[in-house]
Amino acid sequence: MSVINISGVTKKFGNTVALDHVDLTIEPNKIYGLLGRNGAGKTTLLNLITNRIFPNEGDIRIGGEEVFENEKALSKVFYMMEEDLYPKNDKVIEMYKWTKEFFPEFDMEYAISLSEKFGLNVKKRIKQLSTGYNSIFKGIIALSVNTEIVILDEPILGLDANHREMFYREIINNYSHNPRTIIISTHLIEEVSDVLEEAIVIKDGKVILKKSVEELLSTAYTVAGELSKVDQYVMGKEVIGEQVMGKFKTVTVLENTNKKNHNLAKELDLEFGKVELQKLFINLTNS
Numbered sequence: 393m394s395v396i397n398i399s400g401v402t403k404k405f406g407n408t409v410a411l412d413h414v415d416l417t418i419e420p421n422k423i424y425g426l427l428g429r430n431g432a433g434k435t436t437l438l439n440l441i442t443n444r445i446f447p448n449e450g451d452i453r454i455g456g457e458e459v460f461e462n463e464k465a466l467s468k469v470f471y472m473m474e475e476d477l478y479p480k481n482d483k484v485i486e487m488y489k490w491t492k493e494f495f496p497e498f499d500m501e502y503a504i505s506l507s508e509k510f511g512l513n514v515k516k517r518i519k520q521l522s523t524g525y526n527s528i529f530k531g532i533i534a535l536s537v538n539t540e541i542v543i544l545d546e547p548i549l550g551l552d553a554n555h556r557e558m559f560y561r562e563i564i565n566n567y568s569h570n571p572r573t574i575i576i577s578t579h580l581i582e583e584v585s586d587v588l589e590e591a592i593v594i595k596d597g598k599v600i601l602k603k604s605v606e607e608l609l610s611t612a613y614t615v616a617g618e619l620s621k622v623d624q625y626v627m628g629k630e631v632i633g634e635q636v637m638g639k640f641k642t643v644t645v646l647e648n649t650n651k652k653n654h655n656l657a658k659e660l661d662l663e664f665g666k667v668e669l670q671k672l673f674i675n676l677t678n679s
């Protein structure tokens with residue numbers, strides 16, 4: 393069963409092909425990371441899913457129904473956009489009330505308790521919020537809205553390290569109480585990697601990968617130790633990153649670990665480690 397179904401979708405802006413025959417299935421109750429370099433087509437895809445723009449070709453369905461001017465299908469989705477669309481003169485609390493009118497499942501109590509937790513004064517006007525607090529405000533709405541699908545486009549824009557950590561923890565906490573489909577589009581891949589179950593990588597308007605993060609991380613590993621021994625170890629293997637510090641070297645190898653590798657590493661006194669999602673992403677999207 394899928395909640396979002398995208399088939400053969402192409403979107404052009406003049407001569408720019410922002411999305412090129414994209415097929416994608418989003419399953420229920422998973423946290424997805426939508427990853428891609430600048431201009432890859434992430435926002436275009438999210439705008440298409442939420443019917444803000446229309447494809448030149450292809451079909452987009454939510455819960456089996458076409459999204460085009462379909463209020464019922466679209467009411468299942470909440471889209472936290474990077475853009476700021478809230479009226480600047482209104483107060484945070486007024487925006488919470490306004491959201492509840494459109495999304496009756498909006499949990500006001502939770503929104504207010506989150507505001508306290510993050511130190512967001514709900515009596516402030518939107519225009520008085522700093523960039524970070526503006527993201528917190530939008531993030532709180534997204535977490536409280538209780539739609540079947542929640543889309544977050546760059547949700548941690550301007551947040552300091554503490555607030556980012558708090559926000560990621562809150563996503564997991566929220567999801568464990570109320571599993572649903574969450575799609576997070578972000579550039580801060582390493583930070584969000586523990587939150588994600590599945591990664592979707594877009595490159596030049598095409599979906600080049602859709603895999604569980606666990607599976608993805610098992611496709612590579614790091615190995616570290618004395619420089620010459622590491623060089624000996626990686627002979628004939630595909631290396632996608634390396635770091636040298638004096639006589640010490642760490643490399644990222646693109647392959648599954650196996651017993652043979654483990655034995656060889658042991659012989660050479662090398663240590664295995666986990667690859668970072670960011671490293672794999674760079675390798676996938678670099679060329």
Ligand SMILES: Nc1ncnc2c1ncn2[C@@H]1O[C@H](COP(=O)(O)OP(=O)(O)OP(=O)(O)O)[C@@H](O)[C@H]1O
Nearest residue numbers: 405408409410428429430431432433434435436437
């Ligand atoms: N309204 C528009 N008019 C013209 N070109 C557009 C428009 N929106 C997007 N594009 C182009 O489509 C391509 C995909 O853009 P999109 O905003 O979807 O990328 P993105 O992956 O969200 O990038 P970023 O990470 O930088 O936000 C880019 O080449 C962009 O310039």
